[in-house]
Amino acid sequence: MLEYLGRIGYAAEDLNKLNVVHITGTKGKGSTSAFTDAIIRQAKPGWKVGLYTSPHLVAVRERIRINGTPLSEEDFARYFFEVWDKLEKNDVVDATILEVGVGGTYDSTNIVPKPVVTGISALGIDHVTVLGRTLKEIAWQKGGIYKPGVPALTVDQPAEGMNMLKERATEKGASEFVIISKTPGLREIRLGLSGAHQYQNADLAIHLSRKFLQAQGGLEPKDSLTEYEINGLQSAKWPGRCQTVPDPNQPSITWFLDGAHTLESLDCCMQWFVGPHTALRNETSSRPKRVLIFNCTSGRTGPAFLEAMLGKIAAQLKLHGDDEDAVKFFDDIIFCANVTYMSGNFKGDLANKNTAEADLVQLKTQHELExxxxxxxxxxxxxRVHVLPSIEHAVDLIRHQESPTIDVLVAGSLHLVGGVIEVAGLSEVAL
Incomplete structure (x- = not known):
């Protein structure tokens, strides 16, 4: 990345002009980024605030948002080709929230020498641990975003991970190492992002934005939540994560979208989906038909994922006083490949090179899940169990269901969620 940056006429130090809030973690780094972006924009409505996240759901342009809006196709194409030749200089940026893609130390975003503040969301065992990494090693990797003279923030972590983060903060020369405290009054606010786990991400975003706004905007932190913090937390959007989307074309269908793809994130997903809204539906109207559309990167992890989901469903039903049998919670299960269209083609922005072509043709992972x-x-x-070769096949099956109301949970893969948004025509209401 440093070499590429030099080839287009920049030094790493030039990136400091972007005024960066750098955020990583195993879980919640994207949500924390979305909350931080929303709070800063509410605090400074006249500022130009950039948000960089990954991956995208439908279009690659979603990764770069200016004041909450993805780059237009025209701007993306124009800037792409200007970068291809030489990056057009633009130093009029007041704030940039930069989400790490993978890890931290060796991530492409980690070339900013001096961000304004850095933060680490919850550490946990994620898909990278198939390589045998321990929590301590993961913390070492994430702690690589800490920088000399820059505040290093983190949420409360398991002891093994926390000790390593402290060591990394000292090693990197951070100006301070802060384990954030709970914000008074936060739990009384209805956040813009659903799920009980989002309150920890919101806490981190509050502390990050306060450090940033104190350093860059002259706003001294308050003991209680400010109006702009409350407005930011309530207005934050993070598509495809615990997101409820009424179908604009078929009112009987409600889509519940969550790209959860680890055991811990699937636990949060089921806590959200099998929550109060489920009990409310059962009390106020006839029970909706429930369908699960699911996929994961490898069928080998499928049994553990599915078993954990069933266990969480049972626990949630019991918690909400519902005597329904967990194994009967879903009426239909669809295991489909992440291929976008029935033709076997991908939408350009959603092409996935991580699955062997032979596996796609034979639907190996999907049959293992079945x-x-x-x-x-x-x-x-x-x-009631369907193995389908594309997302369009899955959406078509849903659309031809005969039921007055249908709740569809889409989970296990952000690629899958993005494909459903594309094929079902949900972009205008979901993104």
Missing amino acids: AAWRSLVPSFGPD
């Missing part, structure tokens, strides 16, 4: 589900729930009717 076998895992049948093993876990032998009583589940054979006509």
Whole structure:
């Protein structure tokens, strides 16, 4: 990245002009970024605030947002080709919230020498641990975003991870190492992002934005939540994460979208989906038909994922006083490939090179998921489990269901969620 930056006429120090809030973590780094962006924009409505996140759901332009809006196709194309030749100089940026893509130390975003503040959301065991990494090693990697003379923030972490983060903050020469405290009054606010786990991300965003606004905007932190913080937390959007989207074309269908793809994030997903809204639906109207559309990167992890989801469903139903059997919670299960269209083609922005073509053709992962589900729930009717070759096949099946109301949970993969948004025509209401 440093070499590429030099080739287009910049030094790493030039990136400091972007006034960066650098954020990483295993879970919640994207949500924290969205909250931080929203708070700063509410505090300084006249500022130009950039938000960089990854991956995108439908269009690559979503990764770069200016004042909450993805770059237009025209701007993206223009800037792309200007960068291709030489980056057009633009130092009129008041704030940039920069989400790490993978890890921290070796991530492409980690070339900013002196961000204004850095933060680490919850550490945990994620998909990178297939390489055998321990929590301590993950913390070492994430702590690589800490910088000399820059405040280093983190949420409360497991002891092994916390000790390593402290060591990294000292090693990197951070100006201070802060384990954030809970913000008084925060739990009384209805956040713009659903899910109980979002309150920890919101806490981190509040502390990050306060450090940033004190340094860059002359706003002294308050003991209680300010109006702009409350407005920011309530207005924050983060598509495809615990998101409820009424179908604009078929009112009987409600889409519940969550790109959860680790055991911990799936636990949060089921806590959200099998929550008060489920009990409310059961009390106020006839029970909706419930469908799960699911995929994951490898069928080998499927049994653990599906078993954990069933366990969480049972726990949530019990918590909300619902005597429904967890194995009967979903009426239909769809395991589909992340291929966008029935033709076998991907939308350009959604092309996925991480799955072998032979596996896609044979639907190897999807059949492994089907076998895992049948093993876990032998009583589940054979006509209620569907293995489909594309997302368009899955959406078509949903659209032809005969039921007054249908709740569809889409989970296991951000690529899958993005494909559903594209194929089902949800972009205008979801993004």
